[in-house]
Amino acid sequence: QATSVANAMLLFATAPFMAAVLGWIVLREPVRPATWVAITVAIAGIAIMVADKSGGVALKGSLAALGSAFGFAVFTVALRWGKSGEMLPSVFLSGLFGIIVTSGICLFLELSLVLSVRDGGIAMGMGVFQVGAGLILYTLGSRSLPAAELALLSLAEVLLGPLWVWLFIGETATLNTLTGGAVLLAAIAGNALSGKRRRPPPITSP
Template sequence: QTCAPASLSLPHTGAAMSYLSGAILIILAGVLWSTQGLFIRLIPDTGSWAILFWRSAGMLPVLALWIGLASRGSILSEIRAVGWAGVLGGLGLVMAFSGAIYAFQATSVANAVLLFAASPFFAAILGRVLLGEAVSPLTWFAIILAALGILVMVGGGLAGGALDGNIAALASALGFAVFTVTLRWSKLANMLPAVALGGLFSMIAGAIALAILGKVVLIPLPEIAISALMGAVTLTGGMLLYTLGSKVVPAAQATLLSLVEVLLAPFWVWVLLDETVSRGTLTGGAVLLAAVLLNAYGGRIQRVQRARPLSVSRLHPEDI
């Protein structure tokens, strides 16, 4: 349930990070993200809109602190700088965040996280349609392969009564894709203020939905604590770790390393809550993961090809 950050202004660390350190940070980010489904399973009686509200409330202080450190206190200026692109991206995150929470409640955690992995393919299609970006033949093949895997998984959901959860997971992946393409359209150098807007809009959407449904925002304190912890630590903390690590790890390899989220999320609920994985999820998920790996491999090949005019001795270890 993640949006791999594309670009983010970071506070100056004073020392260069090694490739190994960056890879470890990305893996740790995946570990944090993988606990989202477990935490949501721990509060099964809390509605998705209440979780969205309080998780977003937990996100905002951490994001404000990070933006403040990166901009030396110019938080409002940074938020205004993202303009309408940041607003559109933030609205995309509302769909991503709310869809993910509902998916974790309505379908298996394995189904949800595997379907979230379709986000890069939605982004490739939207980038082609809206921005005219070229899509390589290998990526088109990966998109077709991913679609087959999704059909198998969603078909299993139809048989098992979890179709709405699968659709919500796909809507979440589409929301993250909208966010990604919006950033590319506007060429934003810093995406963190747009994420903050997404958190703010999500709080507003959660409050409005609760009011329409006649439900209260105030839920039991333990459930508020769990929801806010997800926002502050597992979601935002993981995003910051990923972004720090991606400074020294190429995007294609970062994508592969972050797949630890997909592997661990079903593991936590299996070990702690005895939630099993269906055959349809295993089959369709394997096809979808193969498509993700193929797409990441294609990204690495393109990176190496762009660097080919340079001397081989100038390639960095992460390019190989």
């Protein structure tokens, strides 16, 4: 709400960098050189996607987008840290934390906590399918992929975003979006194909 969608997408794409650094610091999890290259290429692809989108950029919105990227990186590293146990309850806990944080924000901004039937239905659908199911699959994948590669694969959301708005809203993709999306897809596919070691290194306790 405080910055452009393009700017928020680009800043959120820093999550793999944050996850790689946090994974190396907290888990002593090495990052393959090919993954670093793929992250760089992915960032370049997203930059191409948003290069033709202009709009005012507010500092508050930019900081919020970076905070979202950092939170996603922390969530990824936490999943890897607890991979030997059952981490699916963390998805439930994330929902509880989301309720607490969002309620606090609404109260601070003096926004109503009451939803209309239509908005409540949309929220429930997104909570179950768009967020809930996605986080469950992401959590299951965290058992066999390093933190940096998990975050990199999540960037496919940026690639598929233009497809969803085209299908449901009729918003057409620009040449920059198609070109950048192709670069991003190449980065994700290249990283997956370069991973000869299918199992990540064991996490050693500090």
